[in-house]
Amino acid sequence: MELKTLLLEKRSVILEKWFNLILESYPPDASGFLRSQRNQFTNPVGNTILKGTEGLFDKLLGEMDSDSEEAVSLFLDNIIRIKAIQDFTPSQAISFIFDLKKVIREELKNENSGVESRISGELLKLESRIDELALESFDIYMKCREKIYDLRAKEFQDKTFRLLQMANLISDPELRSEEDHGSVLKGKDNNLKPEK
Amino acid sequence: MSNKVPTPDELSKIDYKPPKRKWMDTPVEFKPGTWCYGSRPKYLEAVGMPNPRDWKPSDEDWKLPENWKEIFLEGMEERLRKYRSFRLFMDICVRCGACADKCHFFIGSGDPKNMPVLRAELLRSVYRKYFTTSGKLLGKVAGARELTVDVLKEIWYYMYQCSECRRCSVFCPYGIDTAEITLIGRELLNLLGLNTDWIAGPVANCYRTGNHLGIEPHTFKNSLEFFLSDIEDITGIKIEPSFNRKGAEILFVTPSGDTFADPGTYTCMGYLMLFHELGLDYTWSTYASEGGNFGFFTSNEMAKRLHYKIFAEAKRLGVKWILGGECGHMWRLLNQYLDTWHGPADFLEEPVSPITGTKFENTKSSRLVHIAEFTADLIKHGKLNLDPSRNDHLKVTFHDSCNTSRGMGIFEEPRYIIKNVCNHFYEMPEDTIREKTFCCGSGSGLNAGENMELRMRGGFPRANAVRFVKEKHGVNMLANICAIDRAALPPLMDYWVTDVRVTGVHELVGNALVMKGEKERTVDLRNEPLTSKESKEE
Incomplete structure (x- = not known):
């Protein structure tokens, strides 16, 4: 429990450093805006990352009290969903998870050796958990990318569905009133000559 | 920098x-x-x-x-x-x-x-x-x-x-x-x-055939007949609109997206039902079958060339004025560029609603009324019998389309309509609506498939605001008055928000409109059960 107490004490410093590290992956001209503009609607990227890191950190600390693993997927998802459609490679998109390990290590390095040896077991456990989150991040990232391709395909289908239907090229018996549509097409005079 | x-x-x-x-x-x-x-x-x-x-x-x-x-x-x-x-x-x-x-x-x-x-x-x-x-x-x-x-x-x-x-x-x-x-x-x-191919294709098609997809007259007519059949199933009412009819009072033009791609098609059903109920003397044109103008995303000259077909068709058919469907850039173009390009459409009459007698003085030059203005006026004068409870399964928010809102100041009309045809309406946060509205991310000919990542980036601020009202109020329907929105917002919702669908305002009107002689409605225009009906049965 000593590690948790320490991390709680250093919560705001760790979160700030972690947040800043993530924003450094953006061009300097953009990171200033992402960092400073705190309106969740006019700066949704910065604010989602901010809330996401806070949520992830608190959940991880919460887990340390109990045996159960808390649902962190939502926070991971919110951040990765953004990075998956921005100019990042897959490794860059999920590297922010490892930044947390780095920040925690840096913050704990000034503790005296007694503390360090007492928390090493807990720290190892926490870092292993962060590694698990990295694995989960791979899954989320892939899910987002697959969604993009799915959207492309679906949009194409939606655009052509009515046209196929009109051309009588769809013959799914489940399709409601297909026969009616057929009769509309075949049974009516399609004389469209403009009146003169 | x-x-x-x-x-x-x-x-x-x-x-x-x-x-x-x-x-x-x-x-x-x-x-x-x-x-x-x-x-x-x-x-x-x-x-x-x-x-x-x-x-x-x-x-x-x-x-x-x-x-x-x-x-x-x-x-x-x-x-x-x-x-x-x-x-x-x-x-x-x-x-x-x-x-x-x-x-x-x-x-x-x-x-x-x-x-x-x-x-x-x-x-x-x-x-x-x-x-x-x-x-x-x-x-x-x-x-x-x-x-x-x-x-x-x-x-x-x-x-x-x-x-x-x-x-x-x-x-x-x-x-x-x-x-x-x-x-x-x-x-x-x-x-x-x-x-880009996505812009050049519609330009060429529009020039040759009259609409973005190159839909020829008979196919255009067929596509509307699909909706008529659906409307008859849902309401029991048979509608017979006219096409290319000379001497009609009004020419109606809407983006072709409304006639071939869901969910715009449901909006189109709403138009058809409304005009039938009013007994409006209007006609569709299978030649001026497109409100959109991708020439605007190409060059001034190309926009000018494609632009005039609507007016040429109005002249040929001898109508008094033009009514425009739910479209964004169509609206800004027709109102803000017409005078410079071709001069005022003074061969038409100043639009007067045949139902309410309202003179649309804002259209002195273009002689063209947006359907949001037209319908809001009808409701204001109590000319429509509406049952908003038929939209009770929907919790609606409204996305201001850039061209109609920021470009043309149509803020109140669509909201007024929605509030009269729905019982559950919730605004998105102030920084994201009206003149400060966030774009769908796919306007100006960017709604192709190959640039999906770009569209998701550009649409994120809009989607983020929708997610907020979904979480706060349970919003499940995003209304708008633009055909590009109706095409672009569904995938945007799918990626960022989920479980929020997209609708045109006149789909909501079609749901709520109590038509003379209609059978009892059990489903909405998407063939989904009405909650009010279900609860009555319980």
């Missing part, structure tokens, strides 16, 4: 980032998912646009004409002479940065060249080099640079990452309209045959 001195902590950090470079020294990289395919030659040939050939934006060689630089610069000179606004916008920007963080593409991507100021600077730097003394003499120091193939590619890349939504111009203290810069930028690129 900022030149911050790094802190010791930042300096000691080893990272994977490339060294910081000024924007002029950062070459453009064509990343997949952010750009649209190049136009096919057949589409350029169809309308006589220059340099038709097969090309890919990702290719090294764009197969430009030999004297491409000359063409581009001469084109620029001509436009600087012709459009005072363009010259002003090239000269007066003081780079205050007010627009910088207002662009949805910048907000969603974090790419500095998507700041409106920097996107315009891509063109301004060329302007300075060739058209200003300081730029000619001082070059880079004065923010000027040579026009090279790489610079041309960079201009292309970012001119097609602006949706011409004009949100940035709301915040510019000088009133610089960045959309106009994009318009001219694209126009110059089109002199070299550098259009």
